[in-house]
Amino acid sequence: MNMNANSLIDGLVDELEPIKTIKPITGLAVTGLLTLGVMAAVTITLGVRNDLAMGMADEMFFLRSGVLLMLGIATTFTVVNMARPGVGNLNRGWIWAALTAALFPVTAAIMSAINAPPVEALRPMEGLKCLAISGLSASVIGTGLTLWLRQGAPTSPERAGWLVGMASGALGAAAYNIYCPFNDIYYIGMWFTLPVLISAVAGRLIVPRLIRW
Amino acid sequence: MIANEETMRILMVKAQGGDKQCYSSLLLECEKWLRRYYARKINPAAIDDLVQETLISLHRKRASYDPTKAFLPWLAAIGRYRWIDSLRKIYRHEHDELYEEMVADPQDEDVTAKVSLERLLGMISDKQAEVISLVKIEGLSISEAAAMTGQSESLVKVNIHRGLKKMSSLIENE
Numbered sequence: 001m002n003m004n005a006n007s008l009i010d011g012l013v014d015e016l017e018p019i020k021t022i023k024p025i026t027g028l029a030v031t032g033l034l035t036l037g038v039m040a041a042v043t044i045t046l047g048v049r050n051d052l053a054m055g056m057a058d059e060m061f062f063l064r065s066g067v068l069l070m071l072g073i074a075t076t077f078t079v080v081n082m083a084r085p086g087v088g089n090l091n092r093g094w095i096w097a098a099l100t101a102a103l104f105p106v107t108a109a110i111m112s113a114i115n116a117p118p119v120e121a122l123r124p125m126e127g128l129k130c131l132a133i134s135g136l137s138a139s140v141i142g143t144g145l146t147l148w149l150r151q152g153a154p155t156s157p158e159r160a161g162w163l164v165g166m167a168s169g170a171l172g173a174a175a176y177n178i179y180c181p182f183n184d185i186y187y188i189g190m191w192f193t194l195p196v197l198i199s200a201v202a203g204r205l206i207v208p209r210l211i212r213w
Numbered sequence: 214m215i216a217n218e219e220t221m222r223i224l225m226v227k228a229q230g231g232d233k234q235c236y237s238s239l240l241l242e243c244e245k246w247l248r249r250y251y252a253r254k255i256n257p258a259a260i261d262d263l264v265q266e267t268l269i270s271l272h273r274k275r276a277s278y279d280p281t282k283a284f285l286p287w288l289a290a291i292g293r294y295r296w297i298d299s300l301r302k303i304y305r306h307e308h309d310e311l312y313e314e315m316v317a318d319p320q321d322e323d324v325t326a327k328v329s330l331e332r333l334l335g336m337i338s339d340k341q342a343e344v345i346s347l348v349k350i351e352g353l354s355i356s357e358a359a360a361m362t363g364q365s366e367s368l369v370k371v372n373i374h375r376g377l378k379k380m381s382s383l384i385e386n387e
Contacts, residue, residue, distance in 0.1 A: 008265050009240040012272045018231035019276045084277045085290035087328040089385045153274035155294045155384040213274065 027080030027148045031171070034144045035072070038137040038175040046133075046179040060183035064104070064192065065174060071101040071196070072170035079145060079163045083152025094163065101170070101196070108189020117186040127191040130176055134195035138165075138172030142199065146207050157208035165203020169196035216242045222284040229275060240268060243288060250292055254330040255299060256352050267295040289328030293384045296330060300349040301377055327387045336383050341376030344369045349377075 051057045074097035081091050111117070145164050154160040173195045182188070216224070221242055228236035247264045255263055270291050278287050326332070334342045340362070347358040348369065359366045 004261065005244055005265060005268075008268060009237065009244065012240060012268065013233050013237045015272070016228065016231060016233050016236050019229055021229060021278065021280060022276050084279050084287075085294070085385060086279075086282060086286040087289045087293070087385055088286050088387045089290075151276065153270075153277040153291065153294075155290050156382050159382060213270065 022083050022152050024080035030144050030148050031076045031141060034141045035171045038140055039178055042175050042179050048178050049181045058183045064188055065177055067101050068170045068174035068177060071097045072167050072174060075163045075167035079160060079167055082154040082160050083149055085153050085155045105189040105193040108185050111185060121184050121186040122190060123187055130180055130191040131194055134173040134176045137175045138168040138195060138199040141171050142168030142203060146210055149211050153213060154211055157212045160211060161204040161207035162200050164207045165200035166196060169199025218283055218285050225278055225284050226280045247292060255350055263299045267292050270295055286328055290385055293333055297377055297381045333380050337376045337379045341372045344372045345376045348373060
């Protein structure tokens, strides 16, 4: 061993202090609390869907909520596990959740090919509102998750960026979903898919430079 | 002789608790392990820097080690990450003899085989692995590598770029 390595090791040993190991459950908790926070903010500022408020929510609401939450939880789970690297850790469960979530836009595309959707079904004004609020919610959740991930050692910052974006996009859309009154497959296929996609792209562009080590 | 996996795991757990003596022993063992790990996978002149950078990363990211899991896969993930980062920075270096004594570590052969850099190189296409080895590890120029492999110079550059990018996404794969 050369002198440089020796003195480096001495220096690192001198700096040593007890540390708490990173626990993925903390990352999950941070994400969960932020998601509940933005859900509360949506509820307070916009309210909840009428059918939900009356306790008779449409079945599409449950399907949409379940798929968005599953996608958000599965991708968050992968992200928090990326904080603790190790050869052999594959964490690919999120792929199945993403494929399941793709059923909404794929179904909308197939239905559009069979019957051209009426323009009013897409509701561009309401859709843009959905996109903006979901995106804002996603940015809050994504910021918290990224800050937590910075403590860890993700070995693939690009993939972590995609997944942080996808997780926060899905959870942000799930928060807006509490208010959104529309159940049309065309609307859901477009306006609940776009926030996830845009958030994933934003995550890929922004997050890697913040978590690289 | 390098400490085995279980010994290193125990040393790391104690180091996370603040035991400086165990940490010193661990870093010495890691230094030896990393030297063998990187042997033949980077120009020998760059090994010292790479080993030291990896030790610094180990120190900074020691909270990311899960004490319930094996130690070497964690160290190897950090080692692979720093190795690819280092290959990206190397554009041209002198031809040096590879140190013959730096052969693969006979300790923990099963673990070492699973986490080896050789295996990572095996996950990309043969053409990409060939030009990365020639240019980034053996130190040939782009034009020399192009002449040797029959690939155009631009294709050599593209294959190096794509190969490194692919490997960086596969760091945790066995």
